Amino acid sequence: MDGIAPARRIIDQAAQRAATVNEQTGQAPCLATVLVGEDPASVTYVRMKRARCEKAGIRSRHVALPATTGTAELVDTISALSHDPEVHGILLQHPVGPHIDERAAFEAIAPEKDVDGVTTRSFAAMSFGLNGFASCTPGGIVRLLEHYDVDLAGKHAAVVGRSAILGKPLGMLLLARNATVTYCHSHTIDLPSITRDADIVVAAVGRPRFLLGDHIKPGAVVIDAGYNPGNIGDVDFESASRRAGLITPVPGGVGPMTIATLLAQTVDAAAQQLGCTPDESFPHFRSN
Amino acid sequence: MDGIAPARRIIDQAAQRAATVNEQTGQAPCLATVLVGEDPASVTYVRMKRARCEKAGIRSRHVALPATTGTAELVDTISALSHDPEVHGILLQHPVGPHIDERAAFEAIAPEKDVDGVTTRSFAAMSFGLNGFASCTPGGIVRLLEHYDVDLAGKHAAVVGRSAILGKPLGMLLLARNATVTYCHSHTIDLPSITRDADIVVAAVGRPRFLLGDHIKPGAVVIDAGYNPGNIGDVDFESASRRAGLITPVPGGVGPMTIATLLAQTVDAAAQQLGCTPDESFPHFRSN
Helix, strand or coil: CCCHHHHHHHHHHHHHHHHHHHHHHCCCCEEEEEEECCCHHHHHHHHHHHHHHHHCCCEEEEEEECCCCCHHHHHHHHHHHHHCCCCCEEEECCCCCCCCCHHHHHHCCCHHHCCCCCCHHHHHHHHHCCCCCCCHHHHHHHHHHHHCCCCCCCCEEEEECCCCCCHHHHHHHHHHCCCEEEEECCCCCCHHHHHCCCCEEEECCCCCCCECHHHCCCCCEEEECCCECCCECCECHHHHHHHCCEECCCCCCHHHHHHHHHHHHHHHHHHHHCCCCCCCCCCCCCCC | CCCHHHHHHHHHHHHHHHHHHHHHHCCCCEEEEEEECCCHHHHHHHHHHHHHHHHCCCEEEEEEECCCCCHHHHHHHHHHHHHCCCCCEEEECCCCCCCCCHHHHHHCCCHHHCCCCCCHHHHHHHHHCCCCCCCHHHHHHHHHHHHCCCCCCCCEEEEECCCCCCHHHHHHHHHHCCCEEEEECCCCCCHHHHHCCCCEEEECCCCCCCECHHHCCCCCEEEECCCECCCECCECHHHHHCCCCEECCCCCCHHHHHHHHHHHHHHHHHHHHCCCCCCCCCCCCCCC
16 A cells, blocks of 8 residues: 555645645644754654655744753643644744643644644544544555545444544544454554454554564454554564565555645644635544 | 442442542542433433442532534534533533534543543553553453452453554553453454454444353353443353453443443542642552
C-alpha cells in the first residue's frame, strides 16, 4: 500500500484549495509550528513539515523556544497563537521534554486550530463523530484504507499501541467506521493470538520490527505506523509481506499520509476561519 | 457479583463526607437534576436519584422543563446551573428527545460539575487518565470489579456496545487499567467467537437477554450493564450463570453501583468547589 501517490493527490487538492483561500481573502493559510529545544529529529520533522507547507502555498510561522522553557511559558505562547487571527493552525512538535506538562500545552491550542488533532476536544470529536480534526497519523491511515477500498465495517481491527495521539484515536476512528476494534499493548497476554484473529493489524508501538509475519493472518491488511531511527518500521516487512494481503512500506506508507492530512486540515481550518465558500470537492476529513 | 453491599458502603462514605462538607462550609453538596418532558421511566429515575441524594445528605434542585423545550433553551438552563455557585453537580436525564441536540446540552455542563461524566472533557479524562469524573455506569462497573478483586491487567475484556456514555468510556477505563479491550457492536461479525475469547464480558447493548451462556468462556467474569423494561438485563442470566465464574444480577448488580458513583462524585465535586480539606480515605474515582 503505497502512501506516496495518494498523499500527493491530497496535497495537490490542498494546494488548490489554499490558492482559492488566498484569492478569496487575500490571506494564505498559515500554520504555526512550535518547537521546544533542539532535538535533531524534531528539528528535521519541523523543517520538513514547513517545507511541504510552503510548496502547497501554506505559510508557516515558526516559534523556536529554548529547551529550558517551562509549562506556563509554553502555554502562554500557544494561547497567544490560538488568539492570533493570522494563524489558522497550530502544531506543537512533540515530545516536549519531561519537565513540561504536555497535556496542558496541547489544551492551549484552540479546537478550531488543532490541525494536528492533539487536544482532548479533537479526541472526543473522533470518538463521537463530532465536527473536529483528526490526529494526523490516524487520519492519514483511515484515508489510506479508504484509498485502497479496504472495507472496515464488521472487520476485526487490532490496534497494537495505545498512545494518546496514535493508537487511541485510531481505534476510535476505526470503531466509528464500524470495525470491531481490539486495543493491544505492552500488558496484552499472547498478542499473536489476537493479531492472528484480525483482518486489519496496525502496529503503533515504536519498536523496530516488533510485529512479525507469524503475528499475521494470511491475507490480512497490515499498517505500519512505526517510524524508528534508520527508517525502520514497527513491522518486519520481510516476513509480514509474505502473509499480508496488503501492507504499507516504511518509508513511503503511513508517513506521507500523515503530512498530507496535516496540510489538508490546515487549509480546511483556514477556509473555515476566514469564512471561505465551502468546497464540497475538497477532501475534508470527517470524523463520523 | 452483588452490587448492593459495595454500593451501600460507597454511599455511607459519601454521606459521611457530605456531612463533613456541610460542617466545614455550612453548605450541603447540591445536585441539580434536569428533566425534559415527562417520560415515565425518566421521571422515576430522577425521583429515585433525588431520594438517594436526600438520604445521603445531598441536596437536590430539580428543574423540570416541558417536552417542547428546544436546544437553545436547554443549553441556557444548564449554563446557568454551571455558573451557579450553589450547585455542585449537574445531571441531565437522558434521553432528551430527538428534537434536542443532546451533545450541545451535555457540553453546557461545566467539567467540574459533570458528576454524571457525560461531557467530551470527561470522556477524554477517562481516556487519558486525567483528572475528571467518570461516566457513572462505567465508573460503577470498575469499582465493582475492584471490589471483587478482579485483576484487569492483561485480561481480555470484550465490551459489547459502544454508546457514548457506556460502552466507549467503559472500554477506555478498562484499557487504562491495562486490560486488552475489544469493542463489539451491531456490525461485529461472529460476536460469539470474540466474547468466547474474553476473560471479561460486558453487555451494554440495551437488548433483553441478548448475551447467552453460549457466548461466554467458562469461568469468565460477566457484567450485565443492561436495564430493559421489566427489570431484564442484556444477559440471559440462567444460561450465562452456568458458565461464568462471576456474574452480576439484574437488578442488584451494576444499577446500585451507578447510583453510588453519582452520589460519591457529587460529594467530591462539592468538596472540591467549596475548598474542603482533602480526605484521602474517601473513595475518589481516579480515571488513571
